[in-house]
Amino acid sequence: MNEWTRCVVSPEVSHEGFASLAVPVFRASTIPFADAKAYATRRERGEEGYSYGLYGTPTSRTLEKKITALHGGVRTLLAPSGQAAISITMLQLLAQGDRVLIPDTVYPPVRDFADTDLARLGIETRYYDPTDLTALAALIDDRTRLVWIESPGSTTMEVQDMSAIADLAHQRGALVGCDNTWASPLYFKPLRHGADIVIEALTKFFGGHSDVLMGSLTVKDPAVATRIRAGLGRMGIGVSPDDCSLVLRGMETMALRMDHGARVARRLIERLQSHRLVRRVLYPALPGSPGHELWKRDFNGASGVFSVVFTEKATPHVFAALDTLKAFAIGASWGGTRSLAAPMPVRAVRSVRAWTEPDTVLRLSVGLEDEDDLAADIDRFLDYLEQHCPANTLR
Numbered sequence: 001m002n003e004w005t006r007c008v009v010s011p012e013v014s015h016e017g018f019a020s021l022a023v024p025v026f027r028a029s030t031i032p033f034a035d036a037k038a039y040a041t042r043r044e045r046g047e048e049g050y051s052y053g054l055y056g057t058p059t060s061r062t063l064e065k066k067i068t069a070l071h072g073g074v075r076t077l078l079a080p081s082g083q084a085a086i087s088i089t090m091l092q093l094l095a096q097g098d099r100v101l102i103p104d105t106v107y108p109p110v111r112d113f114a115d116t117d118l119a120r121l122g123i124e125t126r127y128y129d130p131t132d133l134t135a136l137a138a139l140i141d142d143r144t145r146l147v148w149i150e151s152p153g154s155t156t157m158e159v160q161d162m163s164a165i166a167d168l169a170h171q172r173g174a175l176v177g178c179d180n181t182w183a184s185p186l187y188f189k190p191l192r193h194g195a196d197i198v199i200e201a202l203t204k205f206f207g208g209h210s211d212v213l214m215g216s217l218t219v220k221d222p223a224v225a226t227r228i229r230a231g232l233g234r235m236g237i238g239v240s241p242d243d244c245s246l247v248l249r250g251m252e253t254m255a256l257r258m259d260h261g262a263r264v265a266r267r268l269i270e271r272l273q274s275h276r277l278v279r280r281v282l283y284p285a286l287p288g289s290p291g292h293e294l295w296k297r298d299f300n301g302a303s304g305v306f307s308v309v310f311t312e313k314a315t316p317h318v319f320a321a322l323d324t325l326k327a328f329a330i331g332a333s334w335g336g337t338r339s340l341a342a343p344m345p346v347r348a349v350r351s352v353r354a355w356t357e358p359d360t361v362l363r364l365s366v367g368l369e370d371e372d373d374l375a376a377d378i379d380r381f382l383d384y385l386e387q388h389c390p391a392n393t394l395r
């Protein structure tokens with residue numbers, strides 16, 4: 001072998017006696033075949049076979065299998081973001097003339113996708129009140145191919161009656177998809193409550209460090225997976241093994257991080273709830289939060305993400321009060337090691353039931369900082385509101 005060749009062909013080394021507790025990162029576009037026959041018959045090996053990096057590597061398959069097992073599904077597919085997992089699912093399951101039902105409280109970019117791209121393709125979206133089963137039942141018709149669920153809803157945290165909605169949808173032959181990002185499979189398993197497809201934004205609790213974007217979709221019918229997988233291939237969408245490795249690493253500490261977030265969230269919520277400038281805290285684990293009884297029936301836990309509605313008087317000062325925060329970072333997303341505060345407008349992203357409470361709801365996500373530092377942040381934030389809303393001018 002000449003030197004130029006030696007530079008590009010790697011020698012075999014023994015793996016004998018070597019093991020690692022980490023999942024190896026296998027990078028590949030080309031996957032070479034043992035011989036000409038193996039190449040010629042590559043399509044006969046089914047979906048488990050390896051043929052090209054886009055269609056999976058041992059690293060991505062390991063992540064897929066771990067998620068499938070947690071959800072009790074049959075197959076998981078990965079997408080470059082949570083939003084991509086949702087939009088790809090909808091694109092592959094819907095065709096011109098179909099109708100999709102989406103909760104009014106959906107993650108706002110999904111509303112944008114439905115109103116722009118699905119509409120352009122002649123797919124009709126009807127939004128529904130996530131807490132009104134009767135109204136939902138009236139919207140399901142024979143053209144309805146998919147009922148989407150996001151439980152709890154974005155920002156306002158309404159828990160949906162998953163099994164009742166699935167029954168209604170299945171009676172009319174529609175599939176049910178659920179965005180389970182808030183709970184993760186540790187706290188809720190939609191496939192066990194009637195959903196056909198569950199998506200996770202792995203960007204959040206799975207990745208856990210605010211440094212990777214990825215999404216997953218897990219199904220219980222292999223035929224649905226085959227359909228969506230073929231679509232992913234045609235659209236040329238895949239994920240990087242390095243990113244999968246980051247998610248695999250994050251996933252190992254997910255249970256501890258989520259457990260911690262829930263515990264500290266409770267403490268912060270107690271502080272907030274008793275304050276005269278807080279109107280209410282939206283958090284499924286709190287009695288009085290919309291759908292609390294459903295949460296108790298269906299969920300195993302609550303993550304450390306919740307929303308705070310302030311009084312009319314205090315709400316205009318919420319933006320400026322953010323600058324008093326030292327431990328919380330200001331930013332979108334959640335599920336990382338850093339606690340986050342994000343002021344969210346609600347009125348503009350509701351079309352079925354108008355949001356009549358003060359607009360700009362503060363969404364908080366608890367990370368791994370010292371909990372006394374986080375509590376001190378909440379106190380500073382509330383003190384700022386106090387200073388700008390003295391008690392005698394209240395309400």
Ligand SMILES: *Cc1c(COP(=O)(O)O)cnc(C)c1O
Pocket residue numbers: 080081082083084107150154179181182201202203204213214215333
């Ligand atoms: C963040 C999020 C998404 C989108 O995930 P990305 O990976 O950021 O695209 C979808 N749904 C919910 C509920 C989310 O919180």
